[in-house]
Amino acid sequence: MxxxxxxxxxxxxxxxxxxxxxxxxxxxxxxxxxxxxxxxxxxxxxxxxxxxxxxxxxxxxxxxxxxxxxxxxxxxxxxxxxxxxxxxxxxxxxxxxxxxxxxxxxxxxxxxxxxxxxxxxxxxxxxxxxxxxxxxxxxxxxxxxxxxxxxxxxxxxxxxxxxxxxxxxxxxxxxxxxxxxxxxxxxxxxxxxxxxxxxxxxxxxxxxxxxxxxxxxxxxxxxxxxxxxxxxGSGDAGASTMGAGAVSRGDAYVYMGTTGWAAMIRGNEDQEAKVEGAFQLAHIPEDAVISIAPLLNVGNVHQWGMQTFAGKEADSYAGFEEMVESSPAGANGLLFLPYLQGERCPVNDPDAKGAFWGVHPKTGPADFARAVMEGICFSFKQVVDSLNESTTGSITVIGGGTKSRTWCQILADCLGRPLSVREESEYMAALGAASSAFIKLGWADGYHDFCDKFMSNEDSMVYEPEEEHVRLYEEKYERYLQLYPGLRGVYVSS
Known part of the structure; x- marks a missing residue:
């Protein structure tokens, strides 16, 4: 073999x-x-x-x-x-x-x-x-x-x-x-x-x-x-895009790793469709371009939240998940801006900082944990909407962050769209990278053939948005969008 x-x-x-x-x-x-x-x-x-x-x-x-x-x-x-x-x-x-x-x-x-x-x-x-x-x-x-x-x-x-x-x-x-x-x-x-x-x-x-x-x-x-x-081989964005099965114009997906991004496939001629702050990357199939909106603050913020609110013990991952689930959707009104390392899209500001807003006497540790996850998901919603606002239906999600069922469900609720997560999602970039070798060895006839053969959605886990949470997050998202503009003067003067 x-x-x-x-x-x-x-x-x-x-x-x-x-x-x-x-x-x-x-x-x-x-x-x-x-x-x-x-x-x-x-x-x-x-x-x-x-x-x-x-x-x-x-x-x-x-x-x-x-x-x-x-x-x-x-x-x-x-x-x-x-x-x-x-x-x-x-x-x-x-x-x-x-x-x-x-x-x-x-x-x-x-x-x-x-x-x-x-x-x-x-x-x-x-x-x-x-x-x-x-x-x-x-x-x-x-x-x-x-x-x-x-x-x-x-x-x-x-x-x-x-x-x-x-x-x-x-x-x-x-x-x-x-x-x-x-x-x-x-x-x-x-x-x-x-x-x-x-x-x-x-x-x-x-x-x-x-x-x-x-x-x-x-x-x-x-x-x-x-x-x-x-x-x-390919840079991670190209390999991850292949791993998400995105090869044709209009295909879109989300990547949740240490950093993250939302991406959509466009034709080489679609220059008028560029999104402010997004990268335009040559795709592995040479007739396509990946329009990719990158986020600096994804898995790193999850790690920070886990260590800060659940501790550094071996079981802190499970403990953090339990904390997030014990707080209601909306985190009792608490909002979190996840810019721990500045940000580059949709906000391009290396001096931006993270912030909590809405603390009140009944705010508890679990609310802080859930607000962290909701803040990351709202950030994803900004870039997903900027790339793909006119489309509906399921969106593929890959990356190590998909190991968290709680995170995936919150993202589905924030986006108001079903999420499709493939089995062994954290290795999807490796599978995408392998596509070129399969073609070179004659194991696949091309990139579309590779996807048809090996990128089936049959074994995917689907997270359906909960309508009550979708409505709640739509209202909360509008307040979230006001956080960075309101705090920008503080960043500049600090």
Whole structure:
């Protein structure tokens, strides 16, 4: 039996799984990752932790699951995007997507190139790698000179470690502030005019293109057979979109992970349908664009709420769920603005903060817990409505957050729409990433065929909205929308 090995590198964890020709999962394994937070909006990870995570997962495959490395026919990936990851002989931390240190540089780029969004298809923000590269040149020129190349997705670093080649995919490229969405190529003249060396950028490939083969050195360390093909794979948004079964125009879904987003598929020609604050990303099927509205505050806020109100004990997850359920819908009037790390859509404000409003003498701990979850769901409602306001019907939800039945039910009530959650939803990005390998190996005839064969909704859990709660949340949502505008002056003056 042959397998495709898939690695999905997120922010809090790295997952690995083997899929056979029928897309059956084997060896599903996860490794926790550490994130380093610093002053002035710095958010970093050690790229070597990703590599060590891969080695731990493969060790389990060979030693615990007794998989023969010779059965692995191809390796592919999904990974967090918008990172700046140096390639050099010495180990250096990666600047993550949520890092906002390059705000001034982003403003300068937009002032110098006011029409850059029309050129690239996306605007430049503090999170954009092009702004971070400019920050690096300005603040650490001595380090910039020592770096041979940069890559922009966590999975790109693993590809480099396996195959000694620097590449990235076009979904990831769309987030860099340097790739032309229409041509799928680097906008070289613009990049050079900023003082960035174009030679340090990775080669742009499609997800199904072979980036290289496992080197002898990597084979000895990882256990993979030497010369096993290594695909370019896709940034997490592309893989998750495939995992949600969204390949045709109008398909929409929600992703609930450490961060989150709502997304809709559009045609390449649908430029007039752009939503303010949303990214336009090249999809894995090359004739489509993912219009994606990203949220910084999703699973991280759930984790904060759980630790703050239910404690850090091993059973705190279940305890937090019980707290949320013990408070009535509406949290006894308590509202929560979930901007713990600033926000980028629909509010683009790195200085935004979280806030509770509506505390009264009868407010209890369970109300705070439920208000946290309702605040996250209201934030999702903002971006879902902005992308998909005219449509109705069930919406697919994927990501680790779907493990919480309480969260899913509150989201269904806030959206007023049924939610469809597939079995093993947290591994849907890995399944989506595998699609390119299935096509390359001839196990699927194309991306639509892959979805038809392996993305059935028959085993999905459906959360139906409760009409009484829907009406209550519609009223509460209108008050929620007033929180950020009302507090913005406080953020600015603080």
């Amino acid at each position: 042959g397998y495709v090995a898939v690695f999905d590198i997120g922010t809090t964890s790295m997952k690995g799984v083997l899929l056979d020709e029928q897309a059956a999962f084997t060896g599903a394994s996860s490794v926790e990752l550490e994130t380093h937070y610093g002053a002035d909006g710095t958010v970093e990870q050690e790229p070597e932790d990703w590599w060590e995570g891969l080695l731990r997962i493969t060790s389990r495959w060979w030693n615990e699951w007794k998989i023969d490395p010779g059965q692995v026919e191809m390796i592919t990936f999904s990974g967090q995007m918008e990172d700046v990851i140096p390639i050099s002989d010495a180990s250096h931390r990666a600047i993550l997507y949520s890092d906002t240190r390059a705000g001034e540089e982003a403003e300068e780029i937009n002032e110098k190139f006011p029409d850059i969004q029309q050129v690239l298809g996306n605007t430049v923000r503090a999170s954009s790698p092009v702004a971070k590269l400019l920050w690096m040149k300005r603040h650490h020129p001595e380090l910039d000179q020592t770096f041979d190349q940069y890559v922009f997705s966590a999975k790109d670093y693993i590809i480099y470690k396996l195959a000694n080649t620097a590449v990235t995919d076009r979904t990831t490229g769309s987030t860099t502030g340097m790739m032309n969405l229409e041509t799928g190529q680097w906008e070289t003249d613009y990049i050079v005019s900023l003082g960035i060396e174009a030679r340090k950028l990775p080669e742009l490939l499609s997800a199904e293109e072979v980036a290289g083969q496992v080197s002898r050195e990597a084979s000895l360390v990882s256990g993979f057979r030497e010369n096993t093909p290594v695909l370019c």
